[in-house]
Amino acid sequence: MSASNGQEFNTFGFQPGRRLVGKYVVGELLGKGWEGEVYHVTEAATGVERAAKFFFPERNPRDKTITFYAKKLNKLRSCPMIIQYHTQESLWYRGHRIPFLVSEYVQGELLSELLKRQRGKRLHHFEAMKLLHELAVGVAQIHKLGEYHGDLHDDNVIVERVGLGYELKLVDLYYWGRRTQEHVIDDVCALIRMFYDSVGGARMYPTQPPEVKAICCGLKRSLIEKKFRTAAHLRDYLESFKWS
Ligand SMILES: Nc1ncnc2c1ncn2[C@@H]1O[C@H](COP(=O)(O)OP(=O)(O)OP(=O)(O)O)[C@@H](O)[C@H]1O
Ligand SMILES: [Mg+2]
Structure with missing residues (x-):
């Protein structure tokens, strides 16, 4: 440079x-x-x-x-x-x-590093759902304040496992201009992308249970947007969906 x-x-x-x-x-x-x-x-x-x-x-x-x-x-x-x-x-x-x-200063490791350490480099889907829920709770607060993260990926999430959950910190927010609904959906899609990767990505997707596929929507933006308009919708869905 x-x-x-x-x-x-x-x-x-x-x-x-x-x-x-x-x-x-x-x-x-x-x-x-x-x-x-x-x-x-x-x-x-x-x-x-x-x-x-x-x-x-x-x-x-x-x-x-x-x-x-x-x-x-x-x-x-x-x-x-x-x-x-x-x-x-x-x-x-x-x-x-x-x-x-x-x-x-935040202690902990990057989510990307935590995933690399796991057997098979992935989390069990139940644990990944718990992580996604905690992230959705945090991002919903950002959206509620009229903002968006703008660069959500597993190198911008610092994680520490505490008890049954996680302590999470987000770094590296990016400014793409005043918030629009597109920025909100970008954040929601990025959350779902992290979830998809954390359960094994494309390699494991075909054999994932229906509950995982119902969240990932095949990573199709239009389907995700229809189902989860904001991080709060994703949070609420994770709190109440029915298992088959
Ligand atoms: N407050 C913090 N406490 C501990 N580690 C941090 C903190 N902020 C950043 N880091 C570490 O530094 C790395 C780089 O920081 P950051 O993501 O802000 O910059 P960047 O990666 O240069 O930006 P971009 O993602 O746009 O390239 C993070 O991935 C994280 O490992
Ligand atoms: Mg970064």
Whole structure:
């Protein structure tokens, strides 16, 4: 990736122990994606752990990406499934001002990693339904506040198994413009796609029980939309459908 002055930005390569803006001590690299890199950082003054997302300049023209992300996180601050936004800072890196977003640090693993660890790389459909229900509860709260996630997939869900359920956090919300019904359906389809993948994807689909197929609707958007207009409909369906 080249920055506006032609320099390459594939990584910021912050080394553990380095102090940033006099305030944060860099820990490990938590993740790296299309938009930038996320590091575990510790606030030097308090020892409080945080996550800091540094945006590649090309993915953040005029700070639009970081600003929309911060505003969305703040608007959704009452949703327990959304990471808590703390602040925005910036530093100079190779002649570029690089803004970074400081948020709550979430312990746990990515849903994609949890699935890879499972026997057969999949969950039993009953457990996958429980996970889908918990996700639908969280996403329904986002929809109720007039927002949408915009980039739901198993690398943007941080999971910790607790008792019979999960503690879930969603990261990496994306702004595609003001919310429309299309954005809501995109989220619902993405939830169902995660469920479909978590029970074994295309390989296992033909032999799934009817209850699983009734949720997945063959991943056909028009059928999903007819059945579940919002995440709340999906949530309610999961709470009351009849087993054969
Ligand atoms: N608050 C957080 N606490 C712990 N880990 C986090 C946190 N935020 C992000 N991560 C980790 O960093 C990874 C990358 O973060 P994020 O998804 O926000 O950026 P991205 O992947 O660059 O964006 P995109 O998905 O658009 O490419 C996540 O998949 C997750 O593993
Ligand atoms: Mg991501």
